[in-house]
Amino acid sequence: MTEPLRIGNASGFYGDRFDAVREMLTGGPLDVLTGDYLAELTMLILGRGRLKDPRRGYASTFLRQWEENVHLARERGVRIVTNAGGLNPAGLADAVREVAQKAGLPVRVAHVEGDALPVPDGCLTANAYLGGAGIAACLRAGADIVVTGRVTDAALVTGPAAAHFGWGPDDLDALAGAVVAGHVLECGTQATGGNYAFFGEHDVRRPGFPLAEIHPDGSSVVTKHPGTGGVVDIGTVTAQLVYETVGARYAGPDVTARLDTVTLTQDGPDRVRIDGVRGEAPPATLKTGLTRLGGWRNEVVFVLTGLDVEAKARLVKDQFADALGRAGRVPAEVRWELARTDRPDAPTEETASALLRLVVRDQDAEAVGRAVSGAAVELALGSYPGFHVTAPPGKGAPYGVFEAGTVPADEVAHTAVLPDGRR
Structure with missing residues (x-):
């Protein structure tokens, strides 16, 4: 039986708990650790920062977290996937390499670009929301850490899962399952009791960050490291599942996930199984943000x-x-x-x-x-x-x-820059 791929989350937004990276790396076994830093407001903040210094444009908090935890990540063999690259994924990738070199560690760094669009007059930033294919290409090429710009939040999970299990673009049900798991993980502790309507029923003073055990068919179990605070149950997972969704079809660049096919089952304490998810072809357009x-x-x-x-x-x-x-x-x-x-x-x-x-x-x-x-x-x-x-x-x-909009997907050059520099 194929072992599940254990993907954790250590950030739901730019400014989330700084110590979460260390907590996730030391709290239990992981294969991949993800971090989501890019809310719509964050792109504006990064855009203003880039006006002052064109070399920036990325989430500098992540770089400090990497500096503190690069030894841990390499020691434990955990691969890192993050969208902290923001408006300058190549710049953050270079900074990540520099940190690893100073630490004397061999780290293979890759990044994903192509999301940046021509910026209309009067705007600060313009980006398309990419899927997980570029992340998957980087990981298949042996990357230890993958830095992206604007990808969908769920792409941080679909990319590693597709790379690990060999899924292609036609594996719609498996991809849809990973999208649902990624959507549950993307906001960090909202899946483990944070911002939860029934918070009084649990100890949520310091909820642990979530992780998902992804299986080859795209099904998953959402859980958290043993001994961490908060709770994972059908209620917390459902609350996050319907967060920022409209209707039964959850469309993204990898797949359209049918939320009306999701089955949630309590699989033990702090464990919720997600299965039955069906997928349909993704739309021909990508969401854009100005x-x-x-x-x-x-x-x-x-x-x-x-x-x-x-x-x-x-x-x-x-x-x-x-x-x-x-x-x-x-x-x-x-x-x-x-x-x-x-x-x-x-x-x-x-x-x-x-x-x-x-x-x-x-x-x-x-x-x-x-x-x-x-x-x-x-x-x-x-x-x-x-x-x-x-x-x-x-x-x-x-x-x-x-401002949200759309652009034809075939007009966006979704590009993986591999560890050896090949594009």
Whole structure:
């Protein structure tokens, strides 16, 4: 009987628990360790960083994790697959090689590129979501670590599984099973009790990261390392399975997974079996993501304490409108929201207070900057009784916009750059 391929996850987003890589490498046996760093917001962050330094554009946290754990990964024979390459997978691959060389370790590094698209005017980044074929090619060529740019989250699992079991593009059911397993793993501890509606039933103070035992037919068992926190049961797996999905057909570049064919079975403590998944051909298009700066925003939160909260809120709004009108710099968007966090006869000032939030947006940084912060500060001695704000108003900050689209798959040059440099 063929042993399952054990694929773990150590990151669900850029900023996830730093120690997770070490925890996963030392907590139990693994064949492959994956890390997902690329939310839509992350691409915008990396795009802004690349404007300051064209050599960057990747998730630098991963490089620090690699520096701390390269010896462990090599000692335990665990291959690493990560999309931390972001906008510069070749750059991160070079940095990974440099770390290994300094450590005196022979590490075969490969990367996947081709997801970068021509960036339209006004945008920061433009990328297609690639599948796992490039990852599989790198691993088949002997890579110890594979760095990618924008791939689908599930591709971090479909690629290693296809390479290990020899699946081709026509093995739709097996690929669909791996997509489902990858989707369960991709958000890290959300599969082990994190953000779970029934959290009170389990100890989720520090949930362990998940792993999947993938079988040759694409079926899998989702579990976690022994002794780690959280829980893996049908409820936690179901909650993650339906996360960010719409309808029965979960389309991706490798396969369209039929979520209405998934069968979940409790297979023992902290073990959920996934099988029965059927696959259909992938669409002829790839999802694309564009990011751009949408403009500038600022925020002020006024604290309204005690009686007459509604009247105090009206006074602040009227005073603010007058101040902005006098300054001649009214932002394009002005939004107020009153949160009645106060309660009658409250025993403390905090529980007797409501929050009045002002959010302004504009294409002009000046319109949401000093004009707004100055108007807020100048009310300090001339507004409602007990006037104060939660924090000193600032000068405003840029905000980002993400736009999804599609592009014909045959127009994207999905490229695996192998350890020996062949493309």
